Amino acid sequence: MLKGKHLIEPGDLTIEELEAIFTLADAIIQDPKKYSDTCKGHLLATLFYEPSTRTRFSFEAAMLRLGGEIIGFSEPNSSSVSKGESIGDTIRTIGCYADIAVMRHPKEGAPKLASKHATIPVINAGDGGHQHPTQTLTDLLTIRSYRKSISNNVIGLCGDLKFGRTVHSLVKALSRYEHMKFVFIAPPELEIPPYIIEELGDHPYDRTSSLEDAMPELDILYMTRIQKERFFNEEDYLRLKGYYILDQKKLEHAKEDMIIMHPLPRVDEIHTEVDQDPRAIYFNQAKYGMYVRMALIVKLLGLGGDLHA
Amino acid sequence: MLKGKHLIEPGDLTIEELEAIFTLADAIIQDPKKYSDTCKGHLLATLFYEPSTRTRFSFEAAMLRLGGEIIGFSEPNSSSVSKGESIGDTIRTIGCYADIAVMRHPKEGAPKLASKHATIPVINAGDGGHQHPTQTLTDLLTIRSYRKSISNNVIGLCGDLKFGRTVHSLVKALSRYEHMKFVFIAPPELEIPPYIIEELGDHPYDRTSSLEDAMPELDILYMTRIQKERFFNEEDYLRLKGYYILDQKKLEHAKEDMIIMHPLPRVDEIHTEVDQDPRAIYFNQAKYGMYVRMALIVKLLGLGGDLHA
Amino acid sequence: MLKGKHLIEPGDLTIEELEAIFTLADAIIQDPKKYSDTCKGHLLATLFYEPSTRTRFSFEAAMLRLGGEIIGFSEPNSSSVSKGESIGDTIRTIGCYADIAVMRHPKEGAPKLASKHATIPVINAGDGGHQHPTQTLTDLLTIRSYRKSISNNVIGLCGDLKFGRTVHSLVKALSRYEHMKFVFIAPPELEIPPYIIEELGDHPYDRTSSLEDAMPELDILYMTRIQKERFFNEEDYLRLKGYYILDQKKLEHAKEDMIIMHPLPRVDEIHTEVDQDPRAIYFNQAKYGMYVRMALIVKLLGLGGDLHA
The missing domain is CATH 3.40.50.1370 (Aspartate/ornithine carbamoyltransferase)
Structure with missing residues (x-):
């Protein structure tokens, strides 16, 4: 067909x-x-x-x-x-x-x-x-492979949710599946836009600016990069970016079977110490x-x- | 061999x-x-x-x-x-x-x-x-396939006949075959050069500046682009170029089994409305x-x- | 393994x-x-x-x-x-x-x-x-193929021996084999550096600025390019470069079964008249x-x- x-x-x-x-x-x-x-x-x-x-x-x-x-x-x-x-x-x-x-x-x-x-x-x-539809297909296949089904997941999306094409497409695609919950983790400057929220239909969602607060309930953590150019001034950027860098400490309260995704390339939003964590599957994501x-x-x-x- | x-x-x-x-x-x-x-x-x-x-x-x-x-x-x-x-x-x-x-x-x-x-x-x-010999081979195979033989055709060559390498090579190649007639359709500024005419040997040929006049007798119409840079001034270019744009109207008096060729890329010398005409074979030409x-x-x-x- | x-x-x-x-x-x-x-x-x-x-x-x-x-x-x-x-x-x-x-x-x-x-x-x-290790592998395989073994050869290296990466790697690699003799042929400005000499271990070696003097004893002549930029002034370059251009005359006293190698590209350090000489194997070297x-x-x-x- x-x-x-x-x-x-x-x-x-x-x-x-x-x-x-x-x-x-x-x-x-x-x-x-x-x-x-x-x-x-x-x-x-x-x-x-x-x-x-x-x-x-x-x-x-x-x-x-x-x-x-x-x-x-x-x-x-x-x-x-x-x-x-x-x-x-x-x-x-x-x-x-x-x-x-x-x-x-x-x-x-x-x-x-x-x-x-x-x-x-x-x-x-x-x-x-x-x-960029094949990125979305990649993300869906990865979730389906590691989480057994695309439905029935709590997904946290972290980083630049305002301009991130990858995130917008993924949210739209996931909202076609059942029993999803979305947690949008971003600084106020880079919050998910209202027209994407509208795509969610009846799916529950949360917004937070704290990655650590969101962590415990997540089945999937989808990290994206925050680009310096998105901020009005460098101080804001430097003040904020640390909140959205994933390291082992922030993962302490994450679920054992949570998966960490990233569309790559990664710059510094995921510390390389996380690469060894079995939950870090972003390189396999490229293979999918x-x-x-x-x-x-x-x-x-x-x-x-x-x-x- | x-x-x-x-x-x-x-x-x-x-x-x-x-x-x-x-x-x-x-x-x-x-x-x-x-x-x-x-x-x-x-x-x-x-x-x-x-x-x-x-x-x-x-x-x-x-x-x-x-x-x-x-x-x-x-x-x-x-x-x-x-x-x-x-x-x-x-x-x-x-x-x-x-x-x-x-x-x-x-x-x-x-x-x-x-x-x-x-x-x-x-x-x-x-x-x-x-x-550019493989362009010439392409043109010859296309003619041979659509017109059954390379010999025995009246071919009109239209556009920049002065500088067009493709046209010169094709004319030379076709003049090796039998019973050809050549019709050179160009503005005076871009006429076919004498040294190409000499290649024709005994083959009959016509020169005209009118595409419409030439149309009825043609078995093959070979269109080429007229480049703006070839003219001394823009007025001449603008005045002339319309005469050499092929559209459905100009095709009214063409033979039913004439073929329209073009080495591509086409810019605006063939109106896109012509693309649907069964005589328009320039994309197939690329395949040949x-x-x-x-x-x-x-x-x-x-x-x-x-x-x- | x-x-x-x-x-x-x-x-x-x-x-x-x-x-x-x-x-x-x-x-x-x-x-x-x-x-x-x-x-x-x-x-x-x-x-x-x-x-x-x-x-x-x-x-x-x-x-x-x-x-x-x-x-x-x-x-x-x-x-x-x-x-x-x-x-x-x-x-x-x-x-x-x-x-x-x-x-x-x-x-x-x-x-x-x-x-x-x-x-x-x-x-x-x-x-x-x-x-550039695969260049060294290329050189070794070429020697092994034409000279039957890598060991037991007198090799002359000619040209820019000071900066030439290819030469340094080859000398190091050859010094791991038995019964080698090295002849370093270069102007004083471009002599082989002491730290490469140290790699030779017990292998005998000579230094000379004359390609013609070195020629008679060589089993292998490895030519390299002398880049103009390596010299302080153009006169030195012009004065010297002729000494290191290989032509048929310089080959008169070479062994019958000597092989002439070059990592390519060649500029003018080997005269094209040498290409026909059966000892010139530099294009085959590329194939190896x-x-x-x-x-x-x-x-x-x-x-x-x-x-x-």
Whole structure:
């Protein structure tokens, strides 16, 4: 049912479609060799109009581990594709060479526009501060794998909740599941915006500026970075940032089976001493990101077939 | 007979060699899967001293769809190969790693020079405004596929006929075939140069500045872009450019089975409304570009063997 | 025994480990097809924080000819991996996508630091002026192949012996073998430093400023470039450089079976007339560089197995 579809924003996928992707991702994780030729003879175009090595690597590794191949560019300079050419013409031409395309673009809406003219599936790999749906898929698969289900979790989201695209998309996505509770942990300057709160529907939520207060009830702690540029003055930044740095001391009252997530890259918002804690799963999260992209590519190419309805 | 040869300019290939390449391209188009491992174990080096994403993608997709692999660079900055090194040394070193090389270079003659020192076949993918032989091969295969034969066609070439490398090469190549008629459609400032006319031999030709007048007799309309920079002043450009923009109205008196070609990228010289017209085949042309490069690579590597003499 | 190890500097490998790599390289040279799927399903990450097309091509060709695949970047700009992120976090994330990594970095020690946090083998492909161990492996394999053994050779090293990283590493590596004699051929300004002389142990050595005087006794002549920037003034450079340019005349008194090596790129320190001389093996040296990297990758991935103890 996913064959030939585009993925521009997380809401493009129904809960059932998400479940089909996650089920396939599970199967790949169980037996990656079984899928090592699934995309043989297929080409992925990675069109990065803005550099993002991490995301590009994740998609390229995904395709290559499926036996597929890659053409692409990794930054605008090296691309003459778009020289005066409309994005519609570009994607139609790419469709002559490749079977599926991933697009990262500094302009909001560029991947959406491309998908309207495309003859092949287009995956949005980030358009400005707008959408980054495969990050959300990564987060959902990680939660589903470590917490057994996406439903029935208390999730704390900590850091820059005002501007953080990743957090907004994840909150929207999680609010489609049952029995969730959200705890928004941020300084007043960086609180979660009202329009995201509205997405929660009937789900209960709390707001707090104290990571330590929130800790004991959390099943999931989702850390994000607070960027210095978000503050009016440096004193505020320096005064506040310590409150939102996760270290072993702050974890003392956390649940034993809580998981600590982070979209990476991490700068200093999680102390490296936490890396050894079994609850710290953010590097594995990156690995789940590759697996979920493998499942997504297989589904959009229609190669998952009868094996994984 | 093509094994180990270089392709620096279209004239390097005899009509028979061209025919062998096109016959193989046809076979690949008919059954691409049959050729999906033909180049297994072989490496193509894409040496782009000047960025050209479209051409690079076409070559890379061609090699990957044959089961081969790619090493390469896509712009001069990322290349330290040539740091003070002669192009002869560079290509000899590349020959240690790869089995065939594609070179795009801003300097006329660079691929020719490289081929003289090379131990592997070198394909010119554009050297300055000089030659771009695989574009010509693309055009010939497209004509041959849509018009059944390259011979016996009336072709109209429209746009910048003075500076357009693509047009010059195509005219030279077509004049080697029988029963051609050429119609050169351009403003006086951008007329086809006399030395190209000389290449026509006995072939009949017309010159006109009116696309609409030329239209009714054409079997093939080859559109190219008129670059603003070619005009002495902006008024001339603005006054003239409308005459050479193809839209549905101008197509009213065209033949039913005429084909509309364009080397791409298109800017505004073909209105997007034309894209839906069945005569508009310029995006398929890009696909034929990939297929003809597949056939060329197989032939130069000597892998087409007895199957396609 | 090499499985999972890192290669940061040549001394990381024992003589036995080197021998195992060279033996496998020999087997690959004898029958490359046998190894064309050895790394199938494995990914190499090429992390070039500093461009080096030649070295990157050599590693990529090596991995691709083993049936493996590549993800990577070729210059710092196109990499957002390290944006504020520690090198430890970067390599841990890369380890989620790839099975082995090659790193080139302008800062000394960066690959070493990465290896400490890595979950996959890390190969140093050059860190500043510090180490470049696979160049040394290349040189050793070349000597072993052309001279039957690494031991029992008189080697002349000519050019910039003061700053040349390649020469320093090679001298250290060769001094671990038996019955070597070293002849250091350089102008006084660019003599071999005392701390390298100390590495020689009991091996005999000579110093001379005359390439012609040294020539008759050499089994191996290792040429390197003299960079203009190394001299205080241009007159000295111009006066001296001719003494260290190898041409046919200087080769008149060389042994019949002497081999001429050069790490490439060559600028003008070897006259092109020498290229035809059967003793000139510097382009083959580049090919051996690819083969030794093939063997190294197989060994570090633990895929050489029982076949090549």
